[in-house]
Amino acid sequence: MNYLKVDSVELAYDGRNILQSIFIDCKQGEIVGLLGRNGCGKSSLLKIIFGTLKPDHKYISINDNYIDTGYHNSRIAYLPQHNYLPGGIAIEKLARQIVDADYWDEFTTLLVYQNYHKQTISSLSGGELRQLEIMIILYSKADFILLDEPFTHVSPIQAERLKSALRDCATRKGIIITDHQYRNILEVSNRLVLLTNGCTKHIVHTDELITYGYISGH
Ligand SMILES: Nc1ncnc2c1ncn2[C@@H]1O[C@H](COP(=O)(O)OP(=O)(O)OP(=O)(O)O)[C@@H](O)[C@H]1O
Numbered sequence: 001m002n003y004l005k006v007d008s009v010e011l012a013y014d015g016r017n018i019l020q021s022i023f024i025d026c027k028q029g030e031i032v033g034l035l036g037r038n039g040c041g042k043s044s045l046l047k048i049i050f051g052t053l054k055p056d057h058k059y060i061s062i063n064d065n066y067i068d069t070g071y072h073n074s075r076i077a078y079l080p081q082h083n084y085l086p087g088g089i090a091i092e093k094l095a096r097q098i099v100d101a102d103y104w105d106e107f108t109t110l111l112v113y114q115n116y117h118k119q120t121i122s123s124l125s126g127g128e129l130r131q132l133e134i135m136i137i138l139y140s141k142a143d144f145i146l147l148d149e150p151f152t153h154v155s156p157i158q159a160e161r162l163k164s165a166l167r168d169c170a171t172r173k174g175i176i177i178t179d180h181q182y183r184n185i186l187e188v189s190n191r192l193v194l195l196t197n198g199c200t201k202h203i204v205h206t207d208e209l210i211t212y213g214y215i216s217g218h
Pocket residue numbers: 013014018036037038039040041042043044045081
């Protein structure tokens with residue numbers, strides 16, 4: 001079973017410490033919810049795990065083998081907070097480049113693909129594009145998937161479908177997910193990690209989210 005471990009991450013911007021005492025792990029088969037206030041460093045942490053942001057220090061391993069760039073060899077895939085697919089390209093062509101060939105047939109049965117595959121990315125609405133981006137990432141080859149705000153722009157009924165797709169995907173991959181729609185995160189995650197004052201807190205009971213000031217107790 002694949003096991004991703006992220007330890008000892010230190011990140012500062014212009015002398016301001018953002019991340020300083022970080023431990024987060026994820027096993028194949030689980031969804032880990034990453035919560036935290038605006039600006040606490042969630043996106044930065046995901047970019048560090050993916051390998052596109054270089055921190056001052058980090059230790060990241062898969063199955064106890066150190067990895068420097070998570071995107072290398074498609075071990076880790078990442079859904080950024082903002083749209084990432086280039087606008088002018090036909091969706092079918094783009095999807096073929098990213099989706100795991102072994103799962104292509106299953107991918108093409110998805111409504112979001114069937115409805116729009118003849119169109120280009122720039123012709124989709126914000127929510128349609130978000131759903132397509134997420135499904136392409138979930139069906140990529142990667143063993144671990146990092147999702148930054150996947151529920152943004154997604155309507156409630158589609159969010160239910162998305163949660164079910166995440167659970168299916170997690171039967172064969174590990175997922176770390178962050179979003180401000182924290183109820184969706186609570187519902188879909190097997191474990192929760194709160195990022196606060198640059199440190200990760202492993203949440204055992206949701207009351208701790210009140211104690212740490214992430215949600216109000218009222
Ligand atoms: N390139 C940069 N240069 C300087 N400061 C930055 C840079 N990128 C991010 N920051 C700062 O680092 C902190 C963490 O940013 P990050 O985007 O990781 O937070 P976040 O938890 O994802 O926030 P949000 O929930 O609002 O999306 C913020 O205070 C942000 O202003």
